[in-house]
Amino acid sequence: MTPRTLRAIPPAQADLALAALSDLRPHSPQTASPDALRAFLTQAEAEGYRLVGAFAPGQPEAVAVAGYRVMNLLYAGTVLYVDDLSTRPAARGQGHAAALLGWLEKEAGRLGCAALHLDSGVGEDRFTAHRQYLKAGLNITAHHFSKRLGHGEQR
Template identity: 60%
Template sequence: MTADICEILPPATSSAYLAMATLRTNIHTESEFVRLVDGIQRPEGYRLVGAFEPSDPAARAVAGFRIGHALSFGRYLYVDDLSTLESARRHGYAGRLLAWLFTEARRLGCDQVRLDSGVGPTRTDAHRLYLNAGMAIAAHHFTHVLDR
């Protein structure tokens, strides 16, 4: 595997779309993805990193993340999104992205790297990856969807 891990900055945001779309199926078009990331999330501190093969301008895997602070656990890097193209799974891309995220968190003076992952049988491989990378299940995440 010769993939390069690098941050994805505008105007290259669209290079993350195909990999991200396998996880975020609610985003239906590349233009919608770019609008959400560049117009809303980046101004809130969201960053993208991708795994790229030299022969392809589209990322094989991507991670979206941000830096935050909490009274309960200090400064942290939070992984919003970690997704790999189905055809590129089991090639080590997500593991390399996690390693990059751990290094970036250290560089930025973070105390922790945190992420939430969905439940169910389709997430087993992702959970194995996180546990093998030294992450631990540290909490239950509760959600209440608000009526609008």
């Protein structure tokens, strides 16, 4: 097992999560710079978003990150929703995502959540992530539909 430390990443330390979040969302304006990410995290934290990172020995930046929030859903009750889960390419296959998923499950229990939820994109590039989620005990319970409207801010 690869040694790692899991810890919260506050908005002031956004630069520690930038590379991992940029790998997940390379075209997002929020991951364009440390300042852009810091501004986003400050606003998102006020709305309940939190970020936790996996840090490998000798690595100043997180090798994997998870962004999450608690939501109340009519059909499911209180859930911990994972918005973002990303591992740097060089750190994949070392158990960092599994460690974060385990941490998130414990955090959900600590917060009194009835379930842990996440959405994942589809396509060949997502198959490894899907296997990871299934291995962690998550089930495919829905299809998520969206329609781009062409106006408003994209997050």
